[in-house]
Amino acid sequence: MASVTELYDAIPASILIIDERMHLIGWNRFSRDTINGLSDHEMASVNPLKRVHPDDLPEMIRKARDIIDLDIEETGEFRMYHKSGPPYKWATFRGKRAIIAGQPCVVAVVTEITEIKEVEEQQKKLQEQLLQFQKMELVGQLAGGIAHDFNNALAAIIGNTELALKKLDPSNPVVQNISDIHKLALRSADLTRQLLAFARKQVAMPRVFNLTKEVSDCLHLYQRLIDKNIHLEWHLCDEPIQVKFDPTQLEQILSNLLVNARDAIDGSGCITVRCGSARFEPSDGKTCTPRLSPGDYAKLSVTDNGCGIEASVLPHIYEPFFTTKEVGKGTGLGLSSVYGIVRQNNGHIECHSEPGKGTTFDIWFPLHQEPQQKTGIPADKPQTELKTKAKIMVVEDEPYILKLVQDILESHEFTVFTATDADECLLAAKTYEYRIDLLVTDVILPTMNGIELSRVLQKKNPAMKCLFMSAHAPDNVNGQKKLRVGVDFIQKPFGIEDFLRAIDQVLNSKVEKI
Incomplete structure (x- = not known):
């Protein structure tokens, strides 16, 4: 023993x-x-x-x-x-x-118990990341909802001010007041676009482009944003790096990050932009973040040697309206819109910062493997002669927007029928024996959504064309049909000329089956 x-x-x-x-x-x-x-x-x-x-x-x-x-x-x-x-x-x-x-x-x-503690710490970090991600998703839904309602109001303000300006003599003393209202409404629309970018509900026109070239072109323009005592330098790889998203969104990302970097530097300093490619293998430890799957990525980094960010502030930097700047020196929407754009394009963003040691933002976008598109975004074609004899049914549950659209169309001698919901529209369409050339409808309606309504009407009238409206981006309004900007969709708020151009585009196109 x-x-x-x-x-x-x-x-x-x-x-x-x-x-x-x-x-x-x-x-x-x-x-x-x-x-x-x-x-x-x-x-x-x-x-x-x-x-x-x-x-x-x-x-x-x-x-x-x-x-x-x-x-x-x-x-x-x-x-x-x-x-x-x-x-x-x-x-x-x-x-x-x-x-x-x-x-x-x-x-x-x-x-x-070192290994056990390390596992517990990793689980704690993952749990914090999950809670933060869920929080950002909820805030994004709230921001998207606010932007949707605000865009509806702005649509009525912008449209009615444009109508009023068209009717008034330029010498009328109230013209300047109405013009100011119109400008402020357009500026407010820019703010809602940033909210929609955070909520990943911004209208985007994606195309394939060389990220390296696009970043280089943007930086030459953005040097004017940077103070003379701040040196802006960039290190871009030689080979083309193809990505697919809206180039204007890249401009938003760079302008917001560069402005924040500039404001973080007191006196002289340096801002460095880097662009390159990265590949993550399934066994690569770098893929520990749940936001990056194995594969090929384009990486964009913006680094400054400014004041840095406190650790207690870092978890909140992407939240809408959160800002550390003085009152009147920031909307708190810059980083939130960057975050939304990155997530909307299946990318990932990380911030590394220490007080007194500067800040680095790293952004990854999936590489696009297909050949680059040779043609850019086509310029708006001149408006052709409107088919003013067309009969148009307008369905909108917001009375101000319904009245606005009716006034615009009737001022161009269209025959206009109106309804506030699908039931009222179907009843009116039956009364007019479904002789409708164009359905202009909001996507979100009280009883039946605009997509379903168009299907019901096209069964009775296959020649009927459709134009959908929404304060959200087309990818987010309905999963039943892929809506396309410039084809059968216009986002609120819109100007009169943009709306008439959309009407003209649809009336002169082939019928889109829903």
Whole structure:
């Protein structure tokens, strides 16, 4: 039968006996060889508490005294180093009082738990990332909802001011007031576009382009945004890096990041822009972020040597209206719109910053493998003669927008029928024996959405054409049909000329089956 000493020595954990002077008077082989790396003779002079991390030492001393003085059992976690010194490792201990040779002592079992703590820390970080992502998703939904309602109001303001300006003599003193209202409404529409970008509901016109060239072209223009005492430099790779998204969104990203970098620098400094490619393999440790799947990416980085960002602020920088700038010097929508654009295009953004050490924003976009499109976005064609004899059914549940659209169309001598929902539209269409040339409808309606309504009407009148309106982007309004800007969709708010151009485009095109 094995002796007690042999049993202790077989245990893969440190067993210690400490007297009331905190001296080591007993140990097993694991403690001697693995933890201390000393001989039995040297072990007799060891003070085990000296291996404890300074931050954990007071608590460990208190627990040891309580075990001896109060005869209570104690457990806990602490950091300690093995053998010659740091790094510190996590351990757990369980201690109990024992009387040995007539003296009270602490008998403790110490087990290393470093790997367990690292796993727990990783799980904690992932949980925090998940909670932050969920929070951003909810904030995005709220921002999108606010932008949707605000865009409806702006559509009525912009359209009615344009109608009023067309009717008034330019010498009329109220023209300037109405023009100011129109300009402010357009500026407000820009703010809602930033909200929609954060909510990933911004209308985008994606195309394939060379990110390296586009960034270079943009930076030449954006130098005027940067103060003369701030040096702007860029390091772009030589080979083409093809991506597919809206180039105007790239301009939004760069302008927001460059302005923030400029504002973070007090006095002279440097802003550096880098562009290159990156590949993540399934086994690559860099793919630990849940936002990056294995594959090929384009990487865009903007670095400044400014004041940096406090750790407590970092989790909030992408939230709409959150800003550290003085009142009147920022809307708090810059980084939120950057975040929304990146996520809308299946990308990922990370911020690395320390107070006094500057900030770096890293953005990844999926590489596009197909050949670059040779043609750019076509310029708006001149408006052709409108088919003013066409009969148009307008369906809109917002009365101000319904009246506005009716006034625009009737001022161009169209025959206009109106309805506030699908039921009213179907009843009117039946009354007019479905003789409707064009259906202009909001996508979101109270009883039946605009897509479903168009299908019902086209069954009765296959020649009927459709133009859909919404304050959201077409990809987000309905999953039943792919709506296309410039083909069968116009986003609110819109100007009169844009609306008439859309009407003309649809009336002169082939019928789109829904």
